[in-house]
Amino acid sequence: MFKIGIAAAVVLLFVPLSVYGEMSSGNYNIYADSIGFSGGNYSTSTNYSLSDTIGESGAASVSSTTYILNGGYQAMNQDDTLGFAIATTSVDLGTLSKTAVNEAGTAFYVSCNAISGYTVSIGALSGTMPPAVSDGSVTIGSDEYGLSTGGNAAATSGDVAVTNGLILASTSGAAYNATTTVTFKASYSTTQAGSYSQTITLTASANF
Amino acid sequence: MKALRFGFLTLGIACIASSPALAFSVSPTRINLVIDPGKQQLVGVTIGNSENTSEGFTLAVSGVKQDETGRPHFGSGFDRAETWVSCPADPINIASGATKKVFCYIHPEKNAEPGSHYAALLVKKTVAPGGTVSVNEQSAILLEIIVAGVVHEGLSIEHWQAPAAVQTKSIWNTTLSLKNTGTISLPITGLVEISDWRGQRISSEPLRVGNNLLPGSVRTIEPVVSMTGNRFPGPYRFDAVITFGRSQVASRATLTVWYIPPWSIAGVLGFAVVAALIIKLKKKKYRSH
Numbered sequence: 001m002f003k004i005g006i007a008a009a010v011v012l013l014f015v016p017l018s019v020y021g022e023m024s025s026g027n028y029n030i031y032a033d034s035i036g037f038s039g040g041n042y043s044t045s046t047n048y049s050l051s052d053t054i055g056e057s058g059a060a061s062v063s064s065t066t067y068i069l070n071g072g073y074q075a076m077n078q079d080d081t082l083g084f085a086i087a088t089t090s091v092d093l094g095t096l097s098k099t100a101v102n103e104a105g106t107a108f109y110v111s112c113n114a115i116s117g118y119t120v121s122i123g124a125l126s127g128t129m130p131p132a133v134s135d136g137s138v139t140i141g142s143d144e145y146g147l148s149t150g151g152n153a154a155a156t157s158g159d160v161a162v163t164n165g166l167i168l169a170s171t172s173g174a175a176y177n178a179t180t181t182v183t184f185k186a187s188y189s190t191t192q193a194g195s196y197s198q199t200i201t202l203t204a205s206a207n208f
Numbered sequence: 209m210k211a212l213r214f215g216f217l218t219l220g221i222a223c224i225a226s227s228p229a230l231a232f233s234v235s236p237t238r239i240n241l242v243i244d245p246g247k248q249q250l251v252g253v254t255i256g257n258s259e260n261t262s263e264g265f266t267l268a269v270s271g272v273k274q275d276e277t278g279r280p281h282f283g284s285g286f287d288r289a290e291t292w293v294s295c296p297a298d299p300i301n302i303a304s305g306a307t308k309k310v311f312c313y314i315h316p317e318k319n320a321e322p323g324s325h326y327a328a329l330l331v332k333k334t335v336a337p338g339g340t341v342s343v344n345e346q347s348a349i350l351l352e353i354i355v356a357g358v359v360h361e362g363l364s365i366e367h368w369q370a371p372a373a374v375q376t377k378s379i380w381n382t383t384l385s386l387k388n389t390g391t392i393s394l395p396i397t398g399l400v401e402i403s404d405w406r407g408q409r410i411s412s413e414p415l416r417v418g419n420n421l422l423p424g425s426v427r428t429i430e431p432v433v434s435m436t437g438n439r440f441p442g443p444y445r446f447d448a449v450i451t452f453g454r455s456q457v458a459s460r461a462t463l464t465v466w467y468i469p470p471w472s473i474a475g476v477l478g479f480a481v482v483a484a485l486i487i488k489l490k491k492k493k494y495r496s497h
Contacts, residue, residue, distance in 0.1 A: 079235045079236035079237075079254075081233050081234070081236075082233060082234050082235070082237045082347050083231075083233040086344075089342060089344065090337075090338035090339035090341075091342075092339040092340050093339075093340040093341065106343055108345070114238065116419055118237075119279045119280055121280075121281070121282070123270075123282055123330075123346060124344075186340075197340055197341070198340070200341060200342070202344070202345050203282055203330070203348050204347045204348070205272075205280050205348035206350060207280065208238075208278065208280060208419050
């Protein structure tokens with residue numbers, strides 16, 4: 001009986017066992033894994049690439065007239081995901097001053113696992129603000145309004161006019177929680193006193 | 209004082225930025241489908257809400273085209289495909305931590321032109337306006353609709369220019385513009401071949417031309433070219449070779465630049481000075497006789 005138990009234990013050591021579940025930490029996410037006899041290689045030639053796994057159970061394709069069920073590790077083809085958030089959606093510049101540039105900011109975060117990267121741009125714009133900055137800097141005592149961006153993915157330089165289609169951030173590869181700060185700046189002279197407000201829609205998307 | 213104020217502002221934004229909770233997510237980010245003209249197809253988009261509260265979202269269809277850097281630019285009236293997509297008009301409420309899959313119909317008209325067409329699905333989070341500047345967020349899913357039929361692959365090199373016809377430096381920027389003249393998006397790769405005045409190739413460098421080029425789009429890049437090694441002065445030929453599409457056809461443009469390295473200018477000047485001295489000495493000798 002004891003010998004049978006030992007033999008069973010030895011056999012079990014060499015039998016592939018399934019490991020289930022998505023594993024994630026603060027920085028990484030393992031979407032799917034596989035333990036089998038062999039394989040797990042990625043082979044390439046000039047025209048083809050092959051990713052292989054060997055020894056999984058249930059790695060087959062089953063179909064009916066309505067559905068197809070693809071089983072196994074190689075079928076775990078995860079769709080690209082784009083996550084987008086804005087830190088604060090209400091940015092208050094206060095009462096504009098002739099002796100200072102009023103500044104207020106927010107930040108946005110993007111996680112995108114598309115290998116082409118992502119772009120965040122101004123998708124829609126409405127409202128009235130002081131005249132757009134055109135000399136690269138919003139300065140005290142002049143009628144100017146603009147924004148600047150900061151962060152590794154920031155796509156503007158200096159103070160720029162807030163215009164429809166303006167690209168604020170962009171990457172050429174996947175990103176995880178990439179942060180871009182946006183600082184709005186306004187100044188005015190006596191000639192441009194008034195009440196101002198603006199609604200901006202930021203559009204995040206993967207690149208083509 | 210200004211620096212101090214900027215410091216506080218940056219610190220404030222950094223504090224805001226240190227709590228990254230991704231408000232919502234969409235998946236997939238790009239949808240590519242092939243469809244027959246006049247047929248209908250359903251596409252699904254998953255929206256995830258990672259806020260602490262239930263949120264409302266709306267779906268809209270937008271036009272999208274590619275700018276000269278290869279990035280998406282949203283608007284309307286770019287492509288007929290914008291009218292082929294219909295999505296649920298009602299707001300979609302998603303509970304905290306939940307996901308919901310929504311479906312849109314793609315229905316190209318019977319006489320739709322074969323090839324690549326583009327639109328975008330906009331998923332917008334409903335936000336109440338507030339502050340001087342109210343910032344809303346939306347995510348776009350890029351939609352490539354390939355209408356089945358006979359398609360045409362074509363690419364033209366619009367510009368291939370150097371800043372001047374004569375260069376004294378060994379490294380300089382060039383300008384290269386490509387246009388997709390076909391009806392389907394093109395994967396592109398490129399290289400620069402440099403040949404001397406005898407037509408003998410002296411080097412070949414890969415060109416970073418970027419991602420797929422959409423039909424009708426122009427891509428402008430500024431590749432850096434360099435004369436490797438010690439080269440003699442003279443005319444050099446720079447060929448931009450762009451391989452495109454599934455057919456792997458190559459398009460070529462040629463640029464000729466006179467390369468005059470500084471050492472050759474110094475050599476010519478030195479030779480001129482020496483020659484002038486010799487002539488002067490000979491004249492002096494002749495007069496003394």
